[in-house]
Amino acid sequence: MTGRYETDFENAWCPGCGNFGILNAVTMALEATGREKHEIVLVSGIGQAAKLPHSVDVNVFNGLHGRALPAAAGIKMANPGLTVIVTSGDGDIYGEGGNHFLHNIRRNVDIALFVHDNQVYGLTKGQPSPTASAGWTGSLQRSGVISGPFPPLAVALALGCGFVARGYAADPAFTSDLMLQAIRFPGFALVDILQPCVTFNKKNTYQWYGKMVQKLPPDHDVTDREKAMTLALEWEERIPLGVLYRREKPTFEQLHPQVPGLPLGERETPEEAVRALLLRRRAVPG
Amino acid sequence: MGIDVNIRVTGGAGQGVHTVSNLIMRMVAGAGYRFHVTQDYVSRIRGGRNSQGIRIGSEPVRAGREEADVLLALNPDLLPDYLPAVGEGGFALADVPSADPPLFRAPLKEMAVQAGSPILANVAGTGAIACALGIPLEIADAVFASDFKGDFVEKNRAALRLGADWAKENLPEKIRERFRLPARSHSRPIILSGNEALALGAIAGGCKFAAGYPMTPGTGILSVLANEGPSVGLVFEQAEDEIAALTMAIGASYTGARTIVATSGGGFALMVEALSLAGMMETPVVIVVAMRPGPATGMPTRTEQGDLEFVLSAGHGEFPRLVLAPGSPEEAFDLAQRAMDLAEEFQVPVILLTDQYLADTVVDIDPENLVVRPLRRHIVRGDSIPRTRQGKYLRHAYTESGISPMAVPGEPGITVVVDSDEHTEDGHLSEDHATRIRMVEKRLRKGVTLAGKTIPPLFTGPPNGDLVLIGFGSTKEVIEETRRILAREGRNVAAVHLRQVWPFPAEEIAGIVPRFGAALTVENNARGQLARVIRSECGVRIDGTVSRYDGLPFTPAALARDVRRRI
Ligand SMILES: Cc1ncc(C[n+]2csc(CCOP(=O)(O)OP(=O)(O)O)c2C)c(N)n1
Ligand SMILES: [Mg+2]
Numbered sequence: 001m002t003g004r005y006e007t008d009f010e011n012a013w014c015p016g017c018g019n020f021g022i023l024n025a026v027t028m029a030l031e032a033t034g035r036e037k038h039e040i041v042l043v044s045g046i047g048q049a050a051k052l053p054h055s056v057d058v059n060v061f062n063g064l065h066g067r068a069l070p071a072a073a074g075i076k077m078a079n080p081g082l083t084v085i086v087t088s089g090d091g092d093i094y095g096e097g098g099n100h101f102l103h104n105i106r107r108n109v110d111i112a113l114f115v116h117d118n119q120v121y122g123l124t125k126g127q128p129s130p131t132a133s134a135g136w137t138g139s140l141q142r143s144g145v146i147s148g149p150f151p152p153l154a155v156a157l158a159l160g161c162g163f164v165a166r167g168y169a170a171d172p173a174f175t176s177d178l179m180l181q182a183i184r185f186p187g188f189a190l191v192d193i194l195q196p197c198v199t200f201n202k203k204n205t206y207q208w209y210g211k212m213v214q215k216l217p218p219d220h221d222v223t224d225r226e227k228a229m230t231l232a233l234e235w236e237e238r239i240p241l242g243v244l245y246r247r248e249k250p251t252f253e254q255l256h257p258q259v260p261g262l263p264l265g266e267r268e269t270p271e272e273a274v275r276a277l278l279l280r281r282r283a284v285p286g
Numbered sequence: 287m288g289i290d291v292n293i294r295v296t297g298g299a300g301q302g303v304h305t306v307s308n309l310i311m312r313m314v315a316g317a318g319y320r321f322h323v324t325q326d327y328v329s330r331i332r333g334g335r336n337s338q339g340i341r342i343g344s345e346p347v348r349a350g351r352e353e354a355d356v357l358l359a360l361n362p363d364l365l366p367d368y369l370p371a372v373g374e375g376g377f378a379l380a381d382v383p384s385a386d387p388p389l390f391r392a393p394l395k396e397m398a399v400q401a402g403s404p405i406l407a408n409v410a411g412t413g414a415i416a417c418a419l420g421i422p423l424e425i426a427d428a429v430f431a432s433d434f435k436g437d438f439v440e441k442n443r444a445a446l447r448l449g450a451d452w453a454k455e456n457l458p459e460k461i462r463e464r465f466r467l468p469a470r471s472h473s474r475p476i477i478l479s480g481n482e483a484l485a486l487g488a489i490a491g492g493c494k495f496a497a498g499y500p501m502t503p504g505t506g507i508l509s510v511l512a513n514e515g516p517s518v519g520l521v522f523e524q525a526e527d528e529i530a531a532l533t534m535a536i537g538a539s540y541t542g543a544r545t546i547v548a549t550s551g552g553g554f555a556l557m558v559e560a561l562s563l564a565g566m567m568e569t570p571v572v573i574v575v576a577m578r579p580g581p582a583t584g585m586p587t588r589t590e591q592g593d594l595e596f597v598l599s600a601g602h603g604e605f606p607r608l609v610l611a612p613g614s615p616e617e618a619f620d621l622a623q624r625a626m627d628l629a630e631e632f633q634v635p636v637i638l639l640t641d642q643y644l645a646d647t648v649v650d651i652d653p654e655n656l657v658v659r660p661l662r663r664h665i666v667r668g669d670s671i672p673r674t675r676q677g678k679y680l681r682h683a684y685t686e687s688g689i690s691p692m693a694v695p696g697e698p699g700i701t702v703v704v705d706s707d708e709h710t711e712d713g714h715l716s717e718d719h720a721t722r723i724r725m726v727e728k729r730l731r732k733g734v735t736l737a738g739k740t741i742p743p744l745f746t747g748p749p750n751g752d753l754v755l756i757g758f759g760s761t762k763e764v765i766e767e768t769r770r771i772l773a774r775e776g777r778n779v780a781a782v783h784l785r786q787v788w789p790f791p792a793e794e795i796a797g798i799v800p801r802f803g804a805a806l807t808v809e810n811n812a813r814g815q816l817a818r819v820i821r822s823e824c825g826v827r828i829d830g831t832v833s834r835y836d837g838l839p840f841t842p843a844a845l846a847r848d849v850r851r852r853i
Contacts, residue, residue, distance in 0.1 A: 006682060007714075009714055009715075022441065033563040036698070037701055038695065038696060038697055038698050038699065038701060039696065040311070041695050043537075046706065046707075051715065053523060054703075054705075054714050054715055057701060058701055058702045059695035059696075059702050059703065060701070060702075060704065060705070060713065060714075061537065061540055061704055061707040062703075062704070062706060062707065062715065063533065063536075063537075063563060063567075063706050064559060064560070064563050064706050067529065067530075067533045067559075067560070067563075070525065070529070070530035070531075070533035070534045070537065070709035071533050071534065071536060071537035071540075072499070072537060073523075073530075073534050073537065074533070074534035074535060074537025074538035074539075074540075074541070074545075075537040075538065075541045075695070076497060076538065076539070077495065077521055077523065077534070077538060078521075078539075078541035078542065078543040079541045079542070079696055080542070080696070081696065082695060082696060099526050099527060099529075099530070100526065100530055100587075102526070103525075103526035103530070104705060105359050151606065165755075168374065171838070173400075189352070226620070256521065256523075257516060258515070258516050258519055258520060258521045258522075259521055261519065262519075263541065263542060263543075263696065264494035264495055264519070264520075264521060264538060264541070264542065265542020265543045265694055266542070267494050267518070267519040267659075269490065269491075269492045269518050269661060270518075273488060273517055274486070274490040274518070274520050274658050275653070275658065277486055277489065277514050277517065278476055278486060278653045278656060279476065279653060281476040281477050281478060281482070282474055282475075282476055282477075283311065283312050283315030283316065283474070283475050283476065283477050283650055283790035284312060284315060284425050284472075284474065285318045285425075285428045285429060285431075285432045286428060
């Protein structure tokens with residue numbers, strides 16, 4: 001299925017795992033970008049979701065649990081010509097990496113972020129992730145989760161994220177289109193992807209999602225932030241899919257005076273420039 | 287020994303102690319003299335107790351002195367703390383109702399108001415000191431003209447002159463005679479603090495990306511990188527925390543930039559996870575740990591060398607690292623350049639270990655003496671990127687040296703894959719035990735290669751004798767002056783300064799120590815951490831440690847006293 005991006009990596013996902021649909025969507029989106037393999041970097045943290053980049057034949061930075069975003073930001077700042085995509089788990093991005101999620105939205109680096117939202121820590125075998133519903137019983141919460149769920153899309157909107165969308169692992173073609181839009185969006189773009197976990201999440205199943213998800217109508221006004229906020233918080237009756245909000249603003253790379261230009265690794269340091277910095281510190285002015 | 291005058295300026299935060307020392311440094315340099323400034327400040331914005339020691343000489347001055355010849359107390363309430371340290375024949379100035387020598391009543395406030403602004407009491411005091419030293423005021427005028435705008439320039443000039451005139455009339459001739467600095471021709475030195483020198487060294491070493499989260503005493507490095515970096519295309523970003531700072535740097539480094547982060551012990555504690563990541567991914571990165579007393583928040587603005595063992599062992603898992611410990615601003619400039627280069631050559635994290643004392647030490651330097659090394663890049667590009675028969679690039683290819691040719695993303699025809707998990711040569715995650723063994727050995731082999739390129743310790747004094755003093759980092763110059771004091775007393779003492787503490791220069795130290803009757807380490811910590819490292823790394827006898835852990839740096843006279851007691 002992964003076509004020209006195929007690798008022989010064995011990802012060890014459970015049969016029926018939502019990650020297969022997400023992998024499909026990612027490769028279709030990459031194909032559609034028209035970018036060469038060497039121009040793309042897939043960045044992830046740690047978890048079952050975070051293994052995805054190994055199945056795609058592009059540049060890969062599979063870093064630490066929770067730390068995908070700062071690594072991706074550093075990569076993008078060092079070479080804005082690269083297409084930088086983060087694809088990782090909900091525990092990784094919203095839990096361990098929550099602070100980086102908040103601040104990279106504020107920073108507005110041109111990164112597309114795909115979050116595999118299965119409401120669970122899959123790799124560590126079934127603890128609730130920050131998006132788990134209250135009352136959910138995990139292996140460490142026998143009497144149910146007490147904390148309320150983290151609302152990723154609402155948080156992103158509150159922080160001024162310019163592209164906020166929700167996809168669904170069981171609909172790769174649709175999700176792939178959201179991903180492509182996110183990649184093309186100039187600035188930080190979030191696609192939260194509903195991902196059934198066939199092993200640990202017995203509530204949010206394919207059947208359950210099948211009844212709950214509802215694609216936004218074509219006439220949805222993607223520039224209406226208040227409407228987007230209302231949609232972002234919907235969960236009990238129906239779960240809206242699609243681009244909830246889209247509005248461009250200058251990116252970090254455009255605003256940072258030193259980022260535009262050659263990739264950092266190719267910039268020179270002329271000795272005269274260093275000497276000039278030293279001589280600016282003359283004890284006696286003039 | 288020539289001229290040796292020590293001026294202490296003290297006041298609350300916000301009273302302009304810094305301005306006084308800045309003006310005195312410049313006037314003294316203009317008069318052809320050398321200086322060394324140490325800063326002792328409090329962790330607050332207003333009030334409290336700040337002081338700076340400006341030690342002036344005709345030869346390069348490289349350590350401070352506790353005893354003051356001249357004291358300017360901008361806040362008279364601090365006199366009980368500082369007046370007792372005024373030495374024989376010295377004098378003190380403060381705005382007090384009445385005074386007896388060595389204290390003189392200087393109407394600083396009155397002069398400031400007369401000059402046009404009550405906040406210029408510090409400048410009036412500076413004028414009085416300049417008069418006592420007999421140095422021309424014109425250089426201060428040039429500083430005012432470049433730093434200030436409008437009539438504030440004139441007010442500063444007036445305050446300076448009122449202070450100088452007051453001193454001429456009110457300080458006894460004998461005192462002014464005693465401290466007069468005879469006219470000398472001057473070179474054109476630059477002024478550098480340890481932090482500035484380190485940051486400029488990093489820039490000279492080709493650094494193009496810096497990130498950090500403010501923490502004293504490392505913040506000064508970030509501020510030089512942020513403000514001076516743009517002229518060489520360096521990107522600085524303030525991170526949301528230290529975890530992000532180092533992780534961003536590693537991302538930028540993976541992409542080919544030379545990178546640096548700077549913090550203190552507490553921030554480094556947060557970076558430790560990413561330090562281990564750099565070890566696993568074999569990403570070059572330079573990490574400045576400017577130490578301050580711990581544990582926890584400790585004493586934010588004071589000095590200590592308590593994190594040596596921490597930086598040597600920080601990071602889960604086993605991986606090679608390089609730890610360099612500059613002993614002066616000049617050395618900070620040099621070692622920061624080398625750190626940038628060595629990090630990339632060996633693809634290891636390099637820690638530059640400094641402390642508040644060195645960070646805030648300010649000296650005059652002849653810029654001609656600062657060597658800017660030619661940049662050598664170690665990243666492979668284009669056709670020089672090795673590929674397998676299938677055309678694949680292997681980021682972690684097994685090699686004899688343990689160093690795999692490093693390419694960066696963006697090269698047509700190849701992809702660069704790195705993983706925090708154990709991985710195969712191509713960077714992909716692997717749980718294979720045989721692969722694990724080969725990768726562990728490859729990384730450790732790199733450490734052996736690195737150890738073959740040790741920056742050797744510096745040795746001064748007789749080749750053998752009664753005592754050798756061993757230190758690392760910021761104690762270098764204090765130990766050296768102490769050694770000279772003891773040598774003048776006829777004692778056979780040598781000194782060793784470790785610029786590189788890891789890989790530990792075991793051969794060198796094992797060769798030196800047995801030639802002396804006794805060996806002591808000199809350490810700004812309580813537990814003698816360097817002594818422990820020496821014992822475990824080269825098995826030689828260390829007879830003890832001269833420790834200081836009150837939050838303040840060593841000074842030569844006091845250290846000499848301590849050492850005499852130990853012989
Ligand atoms: C610092 C750290 N803490 C904990 C872990 C263990 N750990 C690995 S993956 C994971 C959770 C993964 O959850 P998520 O990101 O949602 O990914 P999923 O497996 O559900 O796809 C945890 C807790 C780790 N690797 N590193
Ligand atoms: Mg998950």
